[in-house]
Structure formats: C-alpha cells, structure tokens
Amino acid sequence: MKHIFLVEDDLEIAKNLALLLRSEGFTITHAATQKEAILMLAAQKYDLALLDISLPDGNGFAVCTDIKQTQNIPVIFLTASGDEGSVVTGLNIGADDYVTKPFRPRELIARIGTALRKNGHSPVVFEMGDLHVDPTSGVVKKDGQEVFLSALEYRLLLVFINNPKSIITRDRLLDELWDASGEFVTNNTLTVYIKRLREKIETDPGNPRYILTVRGTGYRIGASHVAE
Helix, strand or coil: EEEEEEEECCCCHHHHHHHHHHHHCEEEECCCHHHHHHHHHHHCCCEEEECEEEEEEEEHHHHHHHHHHCCCCCCCEEEEEEHHHHHHHHHHHHEEEEEEEECCHHHHHHHHHHHHHHCCCCCCCCCCCCCCEEECCCCEECCCECCCCCHHHHHHHHHHCCCCCEEEEEHHHHHEEEECCCCCCCCCHHHHHHHHHHHHCCCCCCCCCEEEEEEECEEEECCCHHCC
C-alpha cells in the first residue's frame, strides 16, 4: 500500500482529499504547516507527496526541497488557478507535476499513478571521481566520507549533475534556486554558495575539477567527469 504525504492547510480540502485517496487504497499522512511537514519527513518515509504551495508558516517550496534532499520521492504541487509563476518555481526546484485547484478527482488519481510509475525505476547514483551522490538518500560522499551540504548547496549540486554536458548560466542557476528554501537568492549569494560548495567537494577549491567557471557565461561540470 503506497503512503502519500499530504501537506495542505485547508482542513476541509485535506479531509476530502484523504477520503478520496483512502478510497483508492492509499495510506495518508497529513500536515497542515511547513513546520509539521518537516518534522514528519524526519520521522517517516513516504512514496509520494502532495504539497499546497501556500502554508501559514512558510511555503510548499521549502518542503519540496527538504523532500528532494532527504527522500527524493515524487512531488505533486496543488496550485491556485492561473498561478503560473508558482508552477514554474515548483518545477524548477524538482517537483514532478502540478494540479490546479479546484482539481478533478480522477485526474488527480491518474497523475499520482503516473508519478509513482515514473519513480519505479532503479535510482541513479552519480559518481564523479572521488565524489559519490545518491539522490535517493540525499547522501553525498567524498573519498568515502559523508559531506554535509545545506539545502541550497545540495540543490546547486543536483543542478550540475543533472546537466552534465551543459554550460549553466548564472541566470539559470538563480531561477533554479529561487525560493528553494524560502529565501531570495541574489547574484552575490550565488557566488557565496558556489564557493562553499567547492570548498566541500573539491580537493583544491582554488583549482576546481568538478565545478568549472566558464568566464562571462556561467559554470559547467569538468569534462573528464562527464559520461559519454
């Protein structure tokens, strides 16, 4: 039986959703706030998350980032009609799909089924030299020793390993990291996070092998670490 994590502050919507999902054979755990959601994620494993974007003490983006870092399960956002900006932000930080409120029950069930099927393949573990990244567990290791990254540092690393043959512009990185932890990411902040990430994953941060600067453009993964 698949376990769905529902984060929704409207208790009436949450109640009706829980009834619908249980009738389809799912187990449901519900959180009404960002704080509750983060605590529940630390205590329990789930198969899929349904996240409302607007929460009374934060937002669903921060919850999505935590999910992708700690469990890497499919995430479907529940969004208000016409809220294109929120949809784009959610997809950029790793959401798998979105459903517009008020949603049609059968459509939601179909989208949940699709997301679960897509996530059914064997997880990919990324190996780059002495660096090991397991997106399923969110664990990063260097020379066999775990490297502890902040949520934004981890998200930044995922952007690079998911685009191994691309030059990634600073503007794109800013878009990818926007609101990933409920904070505004500026150009200066991005520079700081690149520096911090290099300090944690590079043997010689001043002469990086993994995250290379493309002057005047952005960054890319070192060519010797890109699989053909």
